[in-house]
Amino acid sequence: xxxxxxxxxxxxxxxxxxxxxxxxxxxxxxxxxxxxxxxxxxxxxxxxxxxxxxxxxxxxxxxxxxxxxxxxxxxxxxxxxxxxxxxxxxxxxxxxxxx
Amino acid sequence: xxxxxxxxxxxxxxxxxxxxxxxxxxxxxxxxxxxxxxxxxxxxxxxxxxxxxxxxxxxxxxxxxxxxxxxxxxxxxxxxxxxxxxxxxxxxxxxxxxxxxxxxxxxxxxxxxxxxxxxxxxxxxxxxxxxxxxxxxxxxxxxxxxxxxxxxxxxxxxxxxxxxxxxxxxxxxxxxxxxxxxxxxxxxxxxxxxxxxxxxxxxxxxxxxxxxxxxxxxxxxxxxxxxxxxxxxxxxxxxxxxxxxxxxxxxxxxxx
Numbered sequence: 001x002x003x004x005x006x007x008x009x010x011x012x013x014x015x016x017x018x019x020x021x022x023x024x025x026x027x028x029x030x031x032x033x034x035x036x037x038x039x040x041x042x043x044x045x046x047x048x049x050x051x052x053x054x055x056x057x058x059x060x061x062x063x064x065x066x067x068x069x070x071x072x073x074x075x076x077x078x079x080x081x082x083x084x085x086x087x088x089x090x091x092x093x094x095x096x097x098x099x
Numbered sequence: 100x101x102x103x104x105x106x107x108x109x110x111x112x113x114x115x116x117x118x119x120x121x122x123x124x125x126x127x128x129x130x131x132x133x134x135x136x137x138x139x140x141x142x143x144x145x146x147x148x149x150x151x152x153x154x155x156x157x158x159x160x161x162x163x164x165x166x167x168x169x170x171x172x173x174x175x176x177x178x179x180x181x182x183x184x185x186x187x188x189x190x191x192x193x194x195x196x197x198x199x200x201x202x203x204x205x206x207x208x209x210x211x212x213x214x215x216x217x218x219x220x221x222x223x224x225x226x227x228x229x230x231x232x233x234x235x236x237x238x239x240x241x242x243x244x245x246x247x248x249x250x251x252x253x254x255x256x257x258x259x260x261x262x263x264x265x266x267x268x269x270x271x272x273x274x275x276x277x278x279x280x281x282x283x284x285x286x287x288x289x290x291x292x293x294x295x296x297x298x299x300x301x302x303x304x305x306x307x308x309x310x311x312x313x314x315x316x317x318x319x320x321x322x323x324x325x326x327x328x329x330x331x332x333x334x335x336x337x338x339x340x341x342x343x344x345x346x347x348x349x350x351x352x353x354x355x
Contacts, residue, residue, distance in 0.1 A: 001108040003101065003223050006148060007214045009115045013141070015207035016122040022199040025191065028177055029131050032138050035169065036122060039145055042161075046154045050101070053224025058154050059241050065157075065164055066253045070260035072169050076176045077267035084270065089180045092191050 006047040013040035027079050027089045031072075038068045101225035107151050118144040129188060131177050139170045153226040155234045181329050299325045303342040312337045319343065 013036060020033030042061045049057025083089050118141050125137045142165045150158035190196055230237055242250055277285070286295050299314035299322045311330055313321035321339040323331075330336055 001103050001111060003103070003152070004214060005111060005115070006152065008211055009118065009148075011207060011210035011214060012119050013122050015203050015210065016119070016126065018206065019199055019203045020126045022203075023126065023196055026131050028173065028180065029125075029134050032125065032131075032134055032173060035165075036125070036138060036141065039142060039165070042157075043145055043148060046149050046152050046157060049154070050152045050226055051219060051223040053226060053229055055226070055229050055237055055241050056245075058157055058238060059246050061154075061157055062160065062238070062242070063246075063249060063253055065160060066257060069164060069169060070256055072172055073260050073264045074267070076172060077264040080176060080179065081267050083180045 003047050003050050007044055010040045010044040010047065013037075013043070025090050025092055027082070027091050028076075030091060031075050031079065034075075035068065035072070038064060038071075101223040110147070110151060114144050114147060127188075132174070135170060135173050135177060138173075139166050142166045142170070153230055153234065156238055181332075298322075301325045303339050307337070307339075307342045311335055312342065313339045315339050315343060 017033045017036035017040060020036070021030050024030050024033065042064050045057045045061040045064065047057075049055060049061075079089060086093055121137045121140045121144070125134045125141070128134055128137065142161060146158045146161040146166070149155075149161055226234075286297075299316065301310045301312060301314055303312055303315050310326060312326070313323055313336070314325040316322050326336060
């Protein structure tokens with residue numbers, strides 16, 4: 001086995017997350033799929049770090065985690081705000097700008 | 100030159116399929132809570148992968164930040180928002196699912212074939228040299244020298260995000276809460292006097308007065324608006340007809 005196998009797992013997880021963002025309707029599940037994509041990217045960063053023998057990839061993954069935490073906080077606050085005004089967490093219902 | 104030991108190989112071939120299956124399950128399960136639990140499993144698997152790949156610090160941070168803080172936040176918001184019709188898996192845009200899966204298979208195939216063809220031109224190096232002083236000291240050295248400016252910017256981002264969440268979650272009433280007197284006046288001025296005496300409470304007589312049974316109106320029809328919409332959406336609702344009295348039992352004489 002070589003460390004490239006981790007990259008295949010990362011690619012698969014990223015693709016699955018992308019399908020989820022498009023297919024699911026519950027805003028929270030869509031958001032969890034975005035988190036899955038971020039995690040997949042982190043896995044590939046850690047693997048790159050190992051392949052190259054430097055720690056820069058791990059530092060980048062660390063920054064990605066911080067940014068993801070910020071994103072979760074703001075995103076969930078937006079979902080709660082939308083739910084409060086529209087009584088629904090479905091992404092299909094939040095289409096007021098369309099009409 | 101990096102030599103991967105057998106235990107790591109076994110661990111990889113055991114955990115990687117489980118992670119992919121859990122991620123697929125996340126798409127396929129109906130309830131958002133189950134999706135959250137499957138995602139937590141994927142994140143724990145990734146933490147084990149990090150630790151196996153000499154990223155001890157990131158593995159611990161992954162467990163503390165992701166499976167601890169982030170998933171807890173997700174579950175908290177799930178409980179706050181509750182369940183509604185958006186949990187269903189029906190397609191609202193025709194053909195969306197087929198298009199999404201086709202595009203994803205194409206994209207995933209592209210990525211996988213790209214990784215398969217990409218070579219570094221040398222063997223994988225491994226982190227034995229970089230981690231010789233320990234993973235955390237080596238990371239700290241990088242973080243506070245080369246990456247000190249991004250580190251400061253990220254801290255500013257965290258503060259901004261916390262402020263943004265507070266501003267977004269702060270709820271200011273656009274109109275004042277109606278007083279009891281205003282509510283009473285509004286009930287009589289709506290045109291129909293159906294709810295003038297207040298809405299019916301859930302439950303049927305004394306036979307089943309729990310909140311999951313709609314009240315029976317005088318004409319024998321169940322009052323749909325007497326139970327919570329969440330119970331209705333979750334399907335935890337009983338028929339009120341089964342608790343209806345067929346006739347009033349007149350054989351019981353009231354004792355003085």
